[in-house]
Amino acid sequence: MSDRPSRPKTANDHPLRQWAVDEMNLRRFAPVPEDCQIYQYVLLVDAAQRQPEDQYLINDRPDFAEWHLSPRSATAHTANGVHFLWERHTEASTITLILPANMPAKLADPYLYWLANWPGAILRATRVRVVPSQKEVDANLDAMGMAGVDMVCCDVNGVLRIWSDFGIHNDGFGRLLVLAGDVSDNERGRIIQRVQELGNYRNMALMGFPTVQEYGPQVDELEKQLSLHAEQVAIATDEDNDDALLQQLADISSRLELIRSATGFRLSATAAYSEVASDRLQALEITPVAGYQTLTEFTERRLVPATRTCATFQARLTRIAERISRVMHTLDVRIDTRIKAQNLSLTQSMERSTLLQLRLQTLVEGLSVIAAAYYLVGLIGYMVKGVSALQKGYWPEIIMGAVTVPVILIIWLFVHHLRGKVLQETESKKE
Known part of the structure; x- marks a missing residue:
């Protein structure tokens, strides 16, 4: 901490200006x-x-x-x-x-x-x-x-x-x-500080190595399971197995993510501490003394292999995640291809059904022409009978003939009104 008196803050100071000075x-x-x-x-x-x-x-x-x-x-x-x-x-x-x-x-x-x-x-x-x-x-x-x-x-x-x-x-x-x-005394203090920081950061960096040793067997098992799973994906011919294979792959991926979550901070910290220790070692400008091992030899003899092992372990986790992604992509493509084939078959079935309905509709329309002709002839017959009944005074037939045209008109107006109402409701739903 600096013993300098604090400088009054001015209006133009950045909020982090004093923090940056204190940090240095x-x-x-x-x-x-x-x-x-x-x-x-x-x-x-x-x-x-x-x-x-x-x-x-x-x-x-x-x-x-x-x-x-x-x-x-x-x-x-x-x-x-x-x-x-x-x-x-x-x-x-x-x-x-x-x-x-x-x-x-x-x-x-x-x-x-x-x-x-x-x-x-x-x-x-x-x-x-x-x-x-x-x-x-x-x-x-x-x-x-x-x-x-x-x-x-x-x-x-x-x-x-x-x-x-x-x-x-x-x-x-x-x-x-x-x-x-x-x-x-000040220079001596700075040099001893660098020597001590080298040892401190070295020990902090080495903390990642036990983590690798602890989780290494689990990663070995995951790699073995992933290799077996990839073989099953390659040789599988039963479409029903794809869903099971995808679930197994999801389980492997979940276990990998648990390991990455448990080791991520420690391994990243190991990389950072190792880099700082390396910087401190270079800053000390080590000169050997005959008959003794140097601080460089002692530090690098164990720190370098340990940190490289941690870096390799972290890269290994990344490669496993990439392999899982590739196998999952293979399964996704195969399942997607099967779904597309099923959709094509369904579309063809719907097309055949539509053609059948069109043929039935054509047949019904043909029969409807006959029915419409029958009823139209009947209506014309009622009107002819009504005209003929005027001379004879048969009032029931006169009335039937008289109301035929108004009834047809009323029915047409009612159907037209319903059609307009349905079309209006359809347009409002589209909006």
């Missing part, structure tokens, strides 16, 4: 003197532990002369040379304590106890000893319990020399010995 100054390390001890924890803190962590950070802290707090970072120091840094990451928190080498235990213990009880699961804990001269190196290597063929020793950035066995000792800490070199 977020990860500044404290000055590291040439004779000191550094304790650093990287803790995985889940969502449920964030609020207890905030409370612990604010309410349970020991005495500091100056204290600066922001939502994602905090810095503090005392008059006798104690420095504290806290930083919140996406899924972890990093806490660092810098103590003078000759600080009495009764003064250092409250700060160490505070760090030791921090909420979260420890992913990495490192105890760094910075010494001012070469003559103190051997004594401190023995005191820190570091020895053996696995010792890493190299020069970083051409000014500092480091030693570590990168193991976990009885007190739960890893060990790092640093020869201070002829640099300023």
Whole structure:
């Protein structure tokens, strides 16, 4: 966190301007003197532990002369040379304590106890000893319990020399010995920060490898089932099996998506952490020391295979999804072709039915002509009889002949009215 006084905000400032400046100054390390001890924890803190962590950070802290707090970072120091840094990451928190080498235990213990009880699961804990001269190196290597063929020793950035066995000792800490070199405290702090960030991001990146080991057998089984399913699709001739094959393929796809959902974040995080660790490794400009393995050799020996395995696993999931898509497309095409054939057969059947109805309608129309002629002759007969009855005075026949034409007219008007009403309703429905 920057100690600069905050600048008054102007009307023309972009809402993210101050955030961008704060972000660029977020990860500044404290000055590291040439004779000191550094304790650093990287803790995985889940969502449920964030609020207890905030409370612990604010309410349970020991005495500091100056204290600066922001939502994602905090810095503090005392008059006798104690420095504290806290930083919140996406899924972890990093806490660092810098103590003078000759600080009495009764003064250092409250700060160490505070760090030791921090909420979260420890992913990495490192105890760094910075010494001012070469003559103190051997004594401190023995005191820190570091020895053996696995010792890493190299020069970083051409000014500092480091030693570590990168193991976990009885007190739960890893060990790092640093020869201070002829640099300023601020420069020394920046270099040690890069060394520590390399180890921190390396451990975060390696967390994806157990995930691959856990889900690898399930993916093997999915691939086997998909291969068998593809063979069944290729040789299947019974149309009734297509629906069952499609359902089986949907089940395989669902299980794959569950695996991708469970591993996606961790594998993506592994790729990101690995890239940052690689950047930090390059920035350290490692120079070998004869008789020792370098930090580059130690890091790449395990990190590179692990991250490549994770990347291969993620690519494998993508390829399986593509294979499922291709097999499903094959099934869809086959089912669609069968449906089109069924539709064609149905259309042909409907065409035959329509032709039959047309023939029947033609026959009915022919018979209707005969019926219409019969009734028309009858109507004409009624009118002729009515005219003939006028001379004889037969009133029933006269009346029948007289009403024939009006009845025909009334029926025609009624049918015409109904036809117009039906056409009107049809047009209104179209609109």
